[in-house]
Amino acid sequence: MVIETENITKYYGQKLGCKDISISVRKGEIFGFLGPNGAGKSTFIKIMTGLLFATSGTATILGKPLNDISVRKRIGFLPENFKYGEWMTGEDLLSFHASLYKLDKKNVKDRMKEVLSLVKLTGHEKYKLGTYSKGMQQRLGLASALLPDPDLLFLDEPTSALDPIGRKEVRDIMTDLKSRGKTILLNSHLLSEVEMVCDSVVIINKGTVVVQGDMQELLKGEEVLHIHAEDLSNEVIEMLKKIDSKMVSENGRISLKINSREDVHNAASIIINGRGKLYGLKTQGTNLESKFISLIEGGDGK
Numbered sequence: 001m002v003i004e005t006e007n008i009t010k011y012y013g014q015k016l017g018c019k020d021i022s023i024s025v026r027k028g029e030i031f032g033f034l035g036p037n038g039a040g041k042s043t044f045i046k047i048m049t050g051l052l053f054a055t056s057g058t059a060t061i062l063g064k065p066l067n068d069i070s071v072r073k074r075i076g077f078l079p080e081n082f083k084y085g086e087w088m089t090g091e092d093l094l095s096f097h098a099s100l101y102k103l104d105k106k107n108v109k110d111r112m113k114e115v116l117s118l119v120k121l122t123g124h125e126k127y128k129l130g131t132y133s134k135g136m137q138q139r140l141g142l143a144s145a146l147l148p149d150p151d152l153l154f155l156d157e158p159t160s161a162l163d164p165i166g167r168k169e170v171r172d173i174m175t176d177l178k179s180r181g182k183t184i185l186l187n188s189h190l191l192s193e194v195e196m197v198c199d200s201v202v203i204i205n206k207g208t209v210v211v212q213g214d215m216q217e218l219l220k221g222e223e224v225l226h227i228h229a230e231d232l233s234n235e236v237i238e239m240l241k242k243i244d245s246k247m248v249s250e251n252g253r254i255s256l257k258i259n260s261r262e263d264v265h266n267a268a269s270i271i272i273n274g275r276g277k278l279y280g281l282k283t284q285g286t287n288l289e290s291k292f293i294s295l296i297e298g299g300d301g302k
């Protein structure tokens with residue numbers, strides 16, 4: 001496990017930040033850390049990154065206890081709402097972070113070029129931060145977090161200021177990091193994005209964990225597959241009924257309940273292999289947003 005926590009709890013004086021958070025994050029996964037405003041997400045992330053001390057509880061990060069600072073070099077962190085001096089240039093900020101990470105001076109210039117190009121800011125590094133748009137500042141924050149090529153990356157609202165293309169670019173950066181075995185803990189309110197990239201999720205509310213697990217598992221259950229297809233033989237219809245015996249079929253429009261995304265693939269294969277004409281496939285059902293709303297508003301007493 002890259003992160004393993006046990007009952008992490010934080011009180012700000014009398015005020016609860018987070019309580020009994022126990023999570024396990026596997027190597028190479030994108031882990032969604034979700035919850036409504038004030039749930040305790042940033043509190044938890046700050047504890048994990050060493051910016052706050054937990055009131056109680058224990059944790060290991062990259063196999064080491066929280067107070068072991070040797071792992072900090074392998075961790076990247078994009079904080080929420082960060083603000084740096086407007087007089088600094090993008091290059092100043094990256095050099096500053098490179099010095100904090102004690103990166104090898106020989107490679108710093110090349111690495112800065114690489115991360116600037118990754119976040120699409122090449123050419124802007126000589127400008128002062130005061131001239132950066134919100135989205136450019138967020139991109140630069142991500143570039144700083146990526147500087148040490150970290151094994152573990154904490155992203156607290158990485159795309160809140162980005163336009164749709166910027167969001168897609170950040171998703172691509174995340175999936176690329178994942179393909180290189182890096183681990184990401186992502187906190188975002190943009191649940192459609194979380195649904196697209198995360199392997200596992202935990203949802204917290206009022207400081208405590210409401211649900212955690214595999215994303216596909218969490219969303220499993222009530223999903224419906226709508227199919228538009230013609231020239232379907234009785235044999236094909238019978239095979240489709242094996243996916244859902246209560247399937248509805250009318251004028252080339254079929255709706256069936258599915259249990260996993262594999263069923264989408266299976267349904268399409270059955271139709272095509274049975275020489276049917278497939279014109280459309282669409283899934284509809286419990287998405288992360290409706291699951292989130294039902295869990296938070298569902299009145300579980302927390």
Ligand SMILES: Nc1ncnc2c1ncn2[C@@H]1O[C@H](COP(=O)(O)OP(=O)(O)OP(=O)(O)O)[C@@H](O)[C@H]1O
Pocket residue numbers: 012015016017018035036037038039040041042043044080
């Ligand atoms: N420095 C602080 N002093 C006192 N209370 C704090 C402090 N920081 C956070 N809190 C409280 O801890 C709780 C959790 O806050 P936190 O910032 O962790 O929430 P969050 O889940 O990150 O919310 P958001 O989605 O709005 O960023 C809130 O009730 C907040 O008021």
Ligand SMILES: [Mg+2]
Pocket residue numbers: 041042043080
């Ligand atoms: Mg927060």
